[in-house]
Amino acid sequence: MDTVNVSNQYATNSVTERAEFGDSNTPVIASALEHANMKSLAVKTATGLGVTLVELPVTGMLVLRARDDKPALAAALKSSLQLDLPNVLASNVVVDNGKSYCARWIAPDEWLLSCPLQDAFEIEQNIRTAAGASSIAIVNVSGGFTTIMLSGNNANDVLKKSVTYDVHPSHFTVGKVVNTVFSKAQVTMRCLDTNHYEFIVRRSFADYVWLWLQVASAEYGISIEIE
Amino acid sequence: MVNFVKGRFVQNYRLPSGGRINRNKVLTFRYNNRYYKGYEGDTLASALLANGVDIVGRSFKYSRARGIMCAGVEEPNAIMQVGATEATQIPNVRATEQSLYDGLVCSSVKGFPSVRFDFMSLVGRVAGGAMGPGFYYKTFMFPAFMWETYEKFIRKAAGLGRSSRERDPDTYDHMHQHVDVMVVGGGASGLMAALSAARAGARVIIADEQSEMGGALLHHYKEIDNMPALDWVQQVCDELDANENVQRFTRSVVTGLHDHNFLTINERRTHHLGDAAPQGMTRERIHKVRASSVVLATGAHERPLVFGNNDLPGCMQCSAVSQYIRRYAVMPGTSLVVMTANDSGYQCAFDWFDVGREVVAIVDTRANPDGDVFVQAKERGIEVITGSAVIEARGGERVRKAVVAAINDKGTFVTGEPTELLCDTIASSGGWSPAVHLSCHTGSRPVWNDDIFGFVPGETPENNIAAGRVSGAQTLSDCLREGIKAGADAAASCATLHGQASSDSLSTPKVVDVKQGAAMAMYLVPHTKTPTRAPKQFVDMQNDVTAAALQVSTREGFESIEHVKRYTAMGFGTDQGKTGNVNGMAIVAKTLGQTIAQTGTTVFRPNYTPVTFGAVAGSNKGALFDPKRFTPMHKWHVEHGAKFENVGQWKRAWYFPREGERMQDTLNRECVATRASVGILDASTLGKIDIQGKDAREFLGRVYTNAWAKLEPGRCRYGLMCGEDGMVMDDGVTSCLAENHFLMTTTTGGAASVLSWLELYHQTEWPEMDVYFNSVTDHWATMTISGPNSRALLAKVCSDIDLDKDAFKFMDWRAGTVAGAPARVYRISFTGELSYEINVPAHYGLHVWEALFEHGREFDLTPYGTESMHVLRAEKGFVIVGQDTDGSITPIDMDHAWAVANNKPFSYIGKRGMAREDCLRPNRKQLVGLETVDPNTVLPEGAQAVRNPAQSIPMTMVGHVTSSYYSANVGRSIAMAVIRDGLNRMGESVFFPLADGSVVEAKICNTNWVDPDGARHKS
Amino acid sequence: MFVIYCPYCEEHREEEEFHASGQAHLARPLDPDNCTDKEWGDFLYFRKNPRGLHQELWQHTAGCRKFFNITRDTVSYKILETYKVGESPKVNLEDASHG
Amino acid sequence: MIKNALQHQENWQRMWRNPKPKAHYDFIVVGGGGHGLATAYYLAKVHNQSSVAVIEKGWLGGGNTGRNTTIVRSNYLWDEAAHLYEHAMKLWEGLSQDLNYNVMFSQRGVMNLGHNLQDMRDIERRVNANRLNGIDGEVLDAQQCKEIVPIMDCSGSTRYPVLGASWQPRAGVARHDAVAWGYARGADQLGVDIIQQCEVTDILIEDGAAVGVDTRQHGQIKAGRIGCVAAGNSGVLAGMAGFELPIESHPLQAFVSEPIKPILDTVVMSNAVHGYMSQSDKGDLVIGAGIDGYVGYGQRGSYPVIEHTVHAIMELFPIVSRVRMNRQWGGIVDTTPDACPILSATPVENLFFNCGWGTGGFKATPGSGHVFADLLAKGKPNKLAEAFTMFRFYDGALIDEHGAAGVAH
Ligand SMILES: Cc1cc2nc3c(=O)[nH]c(=O)nc-3n(C[C@H](O)[C@H](O)[C@H](O)COP(=O)(O)OP(=O)(O)OC[C@H]3O[C@@H](n4cnc5c(N)ncnc54)[C@H](O)[C@@H]3O)c2cc1C
């Protein structure tokens, strides 16, 4: 049995290598809001320009952890993705060949890295290799979240209805990442630009968060876009 | 008085010009089934007065006629039922706060059959004398059984308005706000505070409960900076509105000031628009404001004086009279007597006089008033009767006369012969009570100020700044100056602005102040008779509390003002004593021979004015009451007719009934199919925690009761978790993924608390340990296939794991691909059958689930829910923590001694707790199986066991049923129970006396009903 | 409702993001197996519960999930300091205590 | 009554005297809430003690007695608790007559709702235990709940549908202030000195035994035995005597609506969605909220707790959407780890504590006073009190009412 400190669930069976069987060999990816049928929602709700909502397709998500060996993790991330480990409440983004990688500060010993879904395993392996024997942990949590984008002239108003955090542009600045309470759920939110926000939501809560956003946006007019 | 003609435009009491109303917009409304007209800009109260409606309610206890007394939130009498339809009924609307809208329907809340002729008032007249304070406590207790009959009648008379019987058609929402400076009140002081804070660069909110900014300036016209005051107000508002850092809210009451400067604003967005909110708008919004500093510029409420029959319609606050005349162009009557103990009362006489109506006299309680207003009154030719008071009002249902008499200097007794003045309105002013309410919400006590004869805010934990009338400022220029300073100081104290707060300082606007004469401390006006014998002198109109009642209760020993409040109900009403409390305190103080400062106030609490439950709930109702958590396969369950069970926030498939099946039929089918072939359960809700690090294994050893030192990668083990008290807390299977890497599963309900528990011990007790915890509950979709055909089924969708029974053994796990998706498959079993728990990333969950069904047809793959899962595990005697345990069960009690390792080097959590004296005593309740003597009888879960069913009540109970089912597989009922000393009493009978009188006998047995040797799950 | 400074997120956040976990600095007996029922009971259940300054443990549950300590006045609800686990408080309880 | 009315309410007797404290009493009861006053009353009445003082730092009944939602029931799960609360219930049933003061005990029934399957199992278990302990109770299904409370949404379409309830018909509400006043008057008439506005600042201990108290306003007062009945402040008093209690004092809040016409004839409590509501004789809806998670002596709580409860109330009673919340307030409740009280001797001789009633002791007021008077008079616990010793937190014999009794109010 192998004794390395590796989560090897994808070791031999990454998504790209498909095994051979019958008619169900193409795994179908379902996002957390698949059941909501965005297409039909988009048709029904495209009534205004106040707020635009989008659920992104399933994204690769890795939790990166390190305490004393944080420099090792930082170096590993840098070498594998040219990405710096962000400081408190910050995020760093690298776009390479049309692929986007974003590392978010979650806690002093925790970061959330998003990447293309298919690349998650490889990135995990690369970082682990680069970090060598240092004490770090990486967990693939791609299935555990969905990403919702909120934009439009009234996006900040909707945010004010939803989270207790001070989202004034002078406080929730571009690039800032905040874990906070979203009504009765929790989210990781990032400010991408004025009136443009990203919510990373636990999959099982996605329906609730989406519904909430829809209700909170209603007065401004919502359009739902499909990615 | 006035001729009411349906639909005719009467408004006999409307002045031909003036007021801040829009005469071009005529509004029709209905009050007590008659139609009236008013104008845009009216309140319901001003419109009623314009139409000459002077009785708006009946009092609670004595059923006396009551009229409109005030013009603002402090109004105690004009309480209305509003709403044109059943669903839009609103009880207890203050007519003075309700803007008029077209089609408004309202009625008075008290009075049967009508407010004009009231049946209860007869009762009040007869019984009123007997209804002193504490009336109920001294009566009705004999005979004992009759109290509840009396109570029914008392309750019938209770309450003001009525709740709707239907659902509210409107919605409500909330908004979180963060500001540097929150200014409460938009009068002269508040406006200046907001402006100076805004100029200093602060983020500011200013909120006022009224429909427009200006506060007292709205009726107390003056010139400011050489322009009409309201032009000046407009100018300030324009500047505030142009500043993007300022939010200005009207119709917005600050209802509470909580710890660390957290405030709630109730913004009534649509109350002035109609019964129901316009499409797309929420009816009310609550702003939850976190402010660095708060400026309280809440002004003051005028205190009417307490005299005989002071509740007669026609008795009003002086300032209210001014407001009706100047703001609404409404005359509340035809001839006025003013009684005042200070200069401010004169203004209403001037306002009345200046529109050409009769002022009979100003009765000034002071012997020698010497302010400018005294001179001005003389100039107008108004008679001023000094050193006197209106000791009593007379009239049937409206003031007809004021009884005036000379009083001594201190205002404590009548010195002269009473004379009567004919009038229909008596306006009184005893002074002003600063609106200190908010300053008290975090526990601060207001402080008595002898200069103004009122309480001003005391020191608050957050050093909030009071400015203007609320702090005792007496002149408009003082108010303006204080406002400017407060705003600047508030901005300067904000951390975010430190240093950079530019004081582009505001110069104090120019105003001309008049010379003020000294006020007199006056609360209860003396009468020739003592309060108990004089005509009733009301302190709290809404609760019919009189001066006499206060004196009586004080003499009965209720000396604390808090006792007085509770004994008499003073200040308990919907107005919370805004006009009456200070008068009441003064009366109590005097009775006890102490000062008002010594007597103190009762506690002011939120809400400043009442807030609808709808607003407080906001959008957190219906589907948004609480999150529904869904598994990745939820959609499939819905499409296949599942019934759901709430487990925490999760929706779990409970069972999958087919057409025509009763629940038990479904369970029988699901359970039999599973053991006969293969069944499938969605187990995605189980908590899953990824644990990595060199010390992960040691950590497991410390938090679980059993041993982990030897678990190899690729293997799984059941773990039992206790609290430090040794009681079972959670359980689940943990797998070794790699030497330093584990996956822990927890119960569905325990997921969050177990993760927190692990973090707690790691972060605070053992920070030196190298270990990381991460929740992966949502990441994995988990489906358990169970039954003899599960291997064959799995083989159809998984080719890269060797499924051979020896290669992939019971309690092994393997990584592989299932239906094309990367998977971890665990060979663990909660049913006792050959089982595989397939885990795939959640986004593949539905796909894999469906693939299993595609291939499962030939095996009759049967979906089952939590209920069959419960039956199947009970057939094997597996426990469910939380159902079979209750926080008082140790692993030993649970018959899980096998899961307790006593030779681990570290004293793991739970070990010491289990060793306490009471946990070691014999005769504890232990988990055992039960078989009813009649195999078809299913014991109710929760049935209590006794050894001797013939014992009389109270019976000695020895335990209870924790789980109980009919098992189609076993062919009889089975149950689990905790029974005292149960493990030593196998084969003995226990009895269950049930609610229907029957007694069920059952025998204690062990719990392994199916496959006791475990051959099946190992097969 | 409190506003609490998280020493890890280095920001003030609303109380709703946090969870209170009782008295701080409760040391688990080092040798549980050799302590008396009384000593164990004191650790498990008996608390200072002061009226006045209190050192308590909180978790930033909806934020960084870190536990940290607060010195708080249980009457005025003022928070005098927050500090990380392992750090020492700066406020001396004796000095600032209420009567 | 009639006589007084004719005399213009001028001749009522004082409810209680305002005596100067004596130098020594046989018994001092610290705390003039319902429990303390009842203790003094029964010491005088049942045990014929004539040298008894109650020392109260504020106004009588100004602690939790004056700020609770007044729910009285006895349907507790465990035998020990059930017997104690039922003892209280029996006393409630004759209390107005015993005190000659109407405490308005109104046995309008209390309903504890179940919203999930485990709730219903717990309800079954508790009601069965109650029945066998001689306490009235039934298990209701959703339909029966609807019949008793027509305004409740029992439709099954709510987030957490009402599945059923336990129902205790003999349970109900009482007028909280009247309870304090009635006991105070009764005790005063039996010679008990009630000393208000007098704060105990220290417990005087000599040779390991309590001999009296020190007070802010009246200095030292000596006593043979001292009973502390200070609810939320019990920890502070224990601190004076040099020991800790297994208690934390937390804020607990409640609020009332404006008075409206009767819509609710009974008491409804829900643990799972957390809220409970009744309607007072004056017409206000009296609603209890949850507890704050931290120690707090401020007699106020945090706003999210209020909101949370309003969400629950709106979920159960959506028709009250336009009814308004008038006033909210808080008390300081003394919570124990097992949600059961402490009636106990202490490490200090002659010093006894009656505390830990937490969020639910109003209902026990008569029983608590009765049993504690017995403990004080005799120096050792009777059968009803035995299990409630503070030393159970050492040997582990807890009486855990959390799980099964739900909201412990
Ligand atoms: C919001 C709320 C709702 C509740 N709802 C219910 C309910 O529905 N049903 C129910 O059964 N229970 C309920 N309770 C609990 C119940 O109120 C209490 O358990 C009960 O009232 C306690 O009574 P007591 O006499 O022991 O305490 P208290 O009434 O608090 O009396 C203790 C007294 O001790 C005094 N004191 C303290 N320290 C000193 C000192 N050093 N010197 C002198 N005097 C001192 C205090 O001033 C106080 O008056 C509720 C509590 C709250 C706060």
Ligand SMILES: NC(=O)c1ccc[n+]([C@@H]2O[C@H](COP(=O)([O-])OP(=O)(O)OC[C@H]3O[C@@H](n4cnc5c(N)ncnc54)[C@H](O)[C@@H]3O)[C@@H](O)[C@H]2O)c1
């Ligand atoms: N009549 C007199 O004798 C006299 C004497 C001195 C001053 N004044 C006048 O009084 C005014 C003083 O100004 P000021 O600003 O101190 O008081 P103000 O009464 O003018 O303004 C206070 C404002 O606060 C609002 N308010 C109070 N509590 C609130 C709450 N909780 N939420 C939202 N709004 C709330 C009120 O509706 C009011 O509009 C000046 O206009 C001055 O001319 C009158």
Ligand SMILES: Cc1cc2nc3c(=O)[nH]c(=O)nc-3n(C[C@H](O)[C@H](O)[C@H](O)COP(=O)(O)O)c2cc1C
């Ligand atoms: C059962 C009950 C009913 C109450 N009803 C009202 C009420 O109708 N109006 C009111 O203003 N306060 C009411 N109160 C609250 C009291 O005014 C007060 O807030 C409470 O006794 C706590 O005291 P405090 O606020 O002075 O600290 C009620 C309190 C209780 C316990």
Ligand SMILES: [Zn+2]
């Ligand atoms: Zn943090």
